[in-house]
Amino acid sequence: MQSVTKLRLYASPEDREKLFATMERYNAACTFVSPVAFSEKQFSNIGLQKQMYSTVRERFGLSAQMAQLAIRKVAGSYRSTREAIKAKNKILKALGEPLQVLSEISFREHGAVCYDARVLSLGKNRANIWTLDGRIKLRYSRPDYFPPVAAVKQTDLVYRDGAFWLYATVESPDSEIPEPAEYLGVDLGVVTIATTSDGIAYSGAATEKVRKRYGNLRAALQQKGTKDAKEKLRKISGRERRFKTDVNHVISKQIVRAAEGTKRGVALEDLTGILQRTTVTKQYRERHHKWAFHQLRTFIAYKARKAGVLVKVIDGAYTSQQCSVCGYTDSGNRPDQATFVCLQCRHAGNADLNAAKNIAARALVNEPIAVCSLPGERLNRKPVKSMKPIKAPCPRF
Numbered sequence: 001m002q003s004v005t006k007l008r009l010y011a012s013p014e015d016r017e018k019l020f021a022t023m024e025r026y027n028a029a030c031t032f033v034s035p036v037a038f039s040e041k042q043f044s045n046i047g048l049q050k051q052m053y054s055t056v057r058e059r060f061g062l063s064a065q066m067a068q069l070a071i072r073k074v075a076g077s078y079r080s081t082r083e084a085i086k087a088k089n090k091i092l093k094a095l096g097e098p099l100q101v102l103s104e105i106s107f108r109e110h111g112a113v114c115y116d117a118r119v120l121s122l123g124k125n126r127a128n129i130w131t132l133d134g135r136i137k138l139r140y141s142r143p144d145y146f147p148p149v150a151a152v153k154q155t156d157l158v159y160r161d162g163a164f165w166l167y168a169t170v171e172s173p174d175s176e177i178p179e180p181a182e183y184l185g186v187d188l189g190v191v192t193i194a195t196t197s198d199g200i201a202y203s204g205a206a207t208e209k210v211r212k213r214y215g216n217l218r219a220a221l222q223q224k225g226t227k228d229a230k231e232k233l234r235k236i237s238g239r240e241r242r243f244k245t246d247v248n249h250v251i252s253k254q255i256v257r258a259a260e261g262t263k264r265g266v267a268l269e270d271l272t273g274i275l276q277r278t279t280v281t282k283q284y285r286e287r288h289h290k291w292a293f294h295q296l297r298t299f300i301a302y303k304a305r306k307a308g309v310l311v312k313v314i315d316g317a318y319t320s321q322q323c324s325v326c327g328y329t330d331s332g333n334r335p336d337q338a339t340f341v342c343l344q345c346r347h348a349g350n351a352d353l354n355a356a357k358n359i360a361a362r363a364l365v366n367e368p369i370a371v372c373s374l375p376g377e378r379l380n381r382k383p384v385k386s387m388k389p390i391k392a393p394c395p396r397f
C-alpha cells in the first residue's frame with residue numbers, strides 16, 4: 001500500500017526565495033497549459049506533452065524535466081478530477097439531482113510542485129532539489145519510521161502554514177498493523193530517559209553517572225592531545241556508547257512489551273519537542289543526547305514492528321507545557337523541571353507523566369505530525385497560548 005509521509009524542509013530565507021520562485025514559475029506554466037487541455041479535452045499526458053512541451057520550455061524557462069512535470073500535473077489533475085466527478089455523478093443521478101460537469105482547473109500560485117527522482121533526490125539527511133537558480137541541498141526532518149529512500153515513488157514540494165514540506169509517497173509494507181484504540185505515550189528526557197503514560201519512569205541516573213565519569217576523563221585526555229590520549233578517547237567513547245545501547249535495549253523492550261500486552265500502540269514525539277526542552281550547551285553533550293534519543297526511538301520502532309505493535313510519531317511541540325486534563329497550554333504551567341501545575345484547572349503532578357499523557361492523546365487524532373519549529377527558527381504564525389482540550393484535532397502552530 002502507498003502512503004504519504006510529510007517531511008519538513010529547513011530552508012534559509014535565501015533558499016525559501018528560490019523555492020517560491022520555482023513554485024510560482026511551475027504553477028504559472030500549469031495555468032498556461034490548463035485552458036488548452038480543457039478546451040481540447042486533451043487529458044492524456046503524452047498528447048498534452050506533444051502539443052505544449054516546446055512552448056512551455058520557451059516561455060517559462062523551465063528545464064526539460066520540469067516542463068514535462070508541469071504538463072503532467074495538468075493532465076493528471078484533469079484525469080483525477082474527471083474520475084471524482086464521475087463517481088459523484090453516480091450518486092447524484094440516483095438521487096435525481098443535477099449532475100456536475102468538469103470545468104477548467106486553475107492552479108494556485110503556491111500549489112504543489114510534483115518532482116520526480118531526476119529533479120529531486122533524497123539523501124540521508126538532505127534533499128537535493130532543482131530550482132530555477134540551480135540545485136540546492138536542504139536539510140529535512142526524517143522520522144525513524146521513514147523507509148529506505150529507494151521506496152520513495154514520488155515527492156511533492158508543498159508550501160503550507162508558512163513552511164516548506166516534502167510529501168513523499170512511499171510503499172509501506174507495514175500497513176497490515178491495524179490502528180489500535182489506545183496508545184501508550186512515551187516521553188523522552190535526559191534525567192528520566194523515558195516516562196510512559198502508565199506512569200512508569202526509566203531513570204537516566206545510571207547512564208548519567210557513567211557519562212559524567214567518562215566526561216571528566218575525556219576532558220583530561222583532550223587537554224593532553226597526544227596520540228596515546230586520542231586512542232584512549234576513542235576507546236572511552238566506544239565503551240560509553242555500548243553502555244547506553246544496553247540501557248536503550250532494556251527500556252525499549254519493556255515499553256513495547258507493555259503496549260503489546262494491552263493491545264495498544266506506542267506514541268512517540270518527534271525530535272522537535274525534545275530539542276525544545278533540552279537546553280544543552282556543550283557540543284558533545286548535545287550530540288550524545290541526540291544520538292541516544294535517536295537510538296532509543298529506533299529500537300522501539302524495530303521491536304514494535306516485530307511484535308506487531310503500531311508506532312505513531314506525533315508533533316512534540318508544547319507537550320510539556322500543555323495540561324493533559326484541560327488542554328490549557330502555558331509555560332507558566334511548569335513551576336520547575338519536575339513539576340506540572342495547570343494555571344487553569346489546578347491539575348498538578350509529575351511533568352514527564354503529564355507530557356506522556358499528551359503524547360498518547362495526540363496519537364489518537366488523524367494527522368499526527370503538525371507544523372512545529374526548531375529552536376532558532378521562526379514560522380509565520382506564533383504559537384497559541386491556550387488551546388481547546390486535547391480531544392480536539394492536533395493543535396497547529
Ligand SMILES: [Zn+2]
Nearest residue numbers: 323326342345
Ligand atoms: Zn488544566
